[in-house]
Each structure stands twice: as C-alpha cells, then as structure tokens.
Amino acid sequence: MSSTSIRSTTAPTQDNWGRGLGLCSGQREPEHIVAAVHEIEAGSLQLSEANESTFKLPSPFADFLDRIRDQLINGIGFSVLRGLPIDSWSARQASIAYLGIGSYIGRRLSQNRRGHMLGHIKDLAEGKEVNGEGRIYRTQKAQTYHTDESDIVGLLCLHQAMEGGESQVVSSHNIYNTLTREKPDILRQLCLPQWFCDRKGETSEGEKEWMRTPGYYSYKGKLSMKWDPHYVEALQRFWDTGLLPQYTDSQREAIQVMEEMCRRLSLEMTLQKGDIQFVANTHNLHARSAYKDDNDVTKKRWLQRLWLATSKEEGGWPLPFADSQYAKRGGVQVNETPESYPTEAE
Numbered sequence: 001m002s003s004t005s006i007r008s009t010t011a012p013t014q015d016n017w018g019r020g021l022g023l024c025s026g027q028r029e030p031e032h033i034v035a036a037v038h039e040i041e042a043g044s045l046q047l048s049e050a051n052e053s054t055f056k057l058p059s060p061f062a063d064f065l066d067r068i069r070d071q072l073i074n075g076i077g078f079s080v081l082r083g084l085p086i087d088s089w090s091a092r093q094a095s096i097a098y099l100g101i102g103s104y105i106g107r108r109l110s111q112n113r114r115g116h117m118l119g120h121i122k123d124l125a126e127g128k129e130v131n132g133e134g135r136i137y138r139t140q141k142a143q144t145y146h147t148d149e150s151d152i153v154g155l156l157c158l159h160q161a162m163e164g165g166e167s168q169v170v171s172s173h174n175i176y177n178t179l180t181r182e183k184p185d186i187l188r189q190l191c192l193p194q195w196f197c198d199r200k201g202e203t204s205e206g207e208k209e210w211m212r213t214p215g216y217y218s219y220k221g222k223l224s225m226k227w228d229p230h231y232v233e234a235l236q237r238f239w240d241t242g243l244l245p246q247y248t249d250s251q252r253e254a255i256q257v258m259e260e261m262c263r264r265l266s267l268e269m270t271l272q273k274g275d276i277q278f279v280a281n282t283h284n285l286h287a288r289s290a291y292k293d294d295n296d297v298t299k300k301r302w303l304q305r306l307w308l309a310t311s312k313e314e315g316g317w318p319l320p321f322a323d324s325q326y327a328k329r330g331g332v333q334v335n336e337t338p339e340s341y342p343t344e345a346e
Contacts, residue, residue, distance in 0.1 A: 055100025
C-alpha cells in the first residue's frame with residue numbers, strides 16, 4: 001500500500017458533525033415506532049422475530065432509515081437518532097424498538113462466544129479483561145479507539161453514567177491522510193501485516209487463539225481499517241511462551257502514535273437516554289471514556305448494542321476477508337453456538 005493521501009468525503013469533522021444527527025423528537029416518528037412495538041407484542045413474537053417484515057414502519061420513515069443507512073455506508077459513517085420514549089417503555093419494549101430499527105440498517109450478528117445478538121454494555125466488574133477471556137466493555141474503564149467485528153455497530157442508551165462515559169468517533173481516512181503528511185513511517189508500520197490480535201478465547205475447535213492482520217487494508221478501491229489496541233496488546237501469555245514474536249520498538253511507537261492521533265482528530269458526544277448511535281467500522285474508529293456509576297444499581301450506565309452486517313451484495317463495502325461473500329459477514333461464532341437475545345447483561 002502506498003502512502004499517498006486519499007481523497008475522502010467520509011471523514012466526520014466539526015463542519016459536518018450535524019449531518020450525523022437524525023432527530024426523532026418533535027416529529028411523528030416516535031408514535032410510529034411505538035405502534036410497531038405494540039404490534040410485535042400483540043403478535044406474541046420473540047425478540048429474534050423483530051425485523052423489517054414484522055416491525056412495520058410507514059414508507060416515509062422507512063425511507064428515512066434507508067438514507068441513514070446510505071450515510072453510514074457511503075457518507076461520514078455515523079448517525080445518531082434521538083428521541084425514543086425510553087421512560088415509557090420496559091427494557092423489553094426498548095429492545096423490540098431497537099432491534100426493529102436496526103433491521104432496516106443491516107443484518108444482526110453474534111457479538112460473543114455465547115451467541116448474543118443483542119449485547120448489553122454494563123459494568124459487571126469483570127477483572128480478566130487484559131490477558132484473560134473477558135471483554136473491556138463489561139467494565140467502567142476507558143476503551144481505546146477501535147473497530148468492531150462488524151460493518152456497523154449500534155448503541156442504544158437506556159441509562160447514562162453518573163459521570164463520564166462519553167462517546168468518541170474518528171475517521172480512519174482522516175488519520176491516514178494526517179499520518180501521510182506528518183508521520184509516514186508510522187503509517188507504513190500500520191499497513192504491514194505484522195499485527196497479532198488476541199481472540200480472547202472466542203474460537204471454534206481447531207482455530208488459533210490469535211489472528212494476524214495489517215491495520216489498514218486497501219481493497220477494490222476502498223481503504224478500511226481493522227484495529228483494536230486492547231486486543232493487539234493483550235498478547236503477554238503468547239509472548240511468554242514464545243508462540244508469538246515480541247513487538248518491535250517501531251510497532252510499539254505506532255500503537256502509541258495511533259492512539260494519540262485518534263484523540264487529536266476525534267469528535268466527542270454524550271449519548272442521552274433514548275439515543276441510538278450507529279458507527280461504520282469500515283471507515284471510523286470509536287472509543288469511550290471511563291465512567292462512574294450511581295450507587296443505585298437501577299441507575300447504572302446501560303447501553304444495548306447491535307453488530308450489523310451490510311454485505312457488498314446489499315450495498316456494503318468490498319472487504320478482503322474469507323467470510324465477505326456471506327450476507328451475515330463478521331461477528332463472533334464459536335462452534336455451533338445458537339443465537340440468543342438476552343434482556344439483561346450476563
């Protein structure tokens with residue numbers, strides 16, 4: 001991959017940040033969503049059955065969501081829908097609304113070894129998140145800038161943190177161009193297939209416990225990124241046993257510079273109760289600041305998460321991965337673990 005700057009219209013900046021906000025409040029969209037939720041409940045449908053055909057929305061609103069989808073894939077790559085009536089819903093009703101809206105954006109994917117199609121971002125005081133099999137989103141710690149194993153990640157805010165927990169988004173294209181100008185040696189490091197990622201034990205029989213990857217991919221005219229410092233650096237047990245080579249000083253510098261560049265170029269927002277945020281992993285990274293919860297357990301920060309696939313055949317980006325030919329590409333699948341839709345963090 002050359003280190004020539006790319007021309008991109010997908011980078012979110014302070015100037016186009018407002019284009020990411022799709023406001024529901026003050027319009028008729030919330031009542032259409034409420035009606036669709038009630039129809040799902042009246043039909044005694046399971047959460048897994050909330051989709052485009054069962055979660056029926058009037059054409060103007062469906063068209064609006066289609067425009068949001070296009071903005072995610074072909075535009076700046078993030079959007080926030082605001083104004084869902086969370087306070088008047090049960091957690092299950094909120095899940096129905098979220099799953100229904102998400103089905104207009106992409107196909108749901110499993111997010112972990114348990115087959116969770118509906119994820120829950122909540123502090124479970126999990127202590128093995130560095131070299132064990134835990135996931136850092138189940139703690140109150142800050143998350144470094146990263147991409148997920150899906151084309152699009154969605155978050156629905158059910159409860160805000162007492163303090164902190166801000167959401168950050170940064171364009172990987174903007175980072176690429178800035179590194180081209182300022183630190184081309186770092187960019188070259190990020191483009192080499194020399195990075196190993198711990199798979200946190202989320203492997204099927206016969207699979208390795210790690211994967212090898214470059215940071216940046218250039219494929220069929222698209223520049224995408226696959227990056228998560230938390231997984232890249234959680235390799236000590238493999239280094240100790242000699243299974244993987246230690247990172248060089250140049251690689252460690254690249255990790256540090258990448259994180260600093262993300263912080264410098266990112267945009268930040270606080271998700272409010274009832275907000276849905278969608279971010280395209282293909283050309284953005286996202287992060288979260290550390291947070292503190294209220295002592296009242298019923299007021300703990302709680303977000304629901306979706307991982308969504310938008311395959312090339314359905315208008316998504318071409319990607320150089322083995323599963324890219326499938327409609328439900330990406331995600332985490334361990335052996336034959338069935339899909340599940342938990343209504344609470346577990």
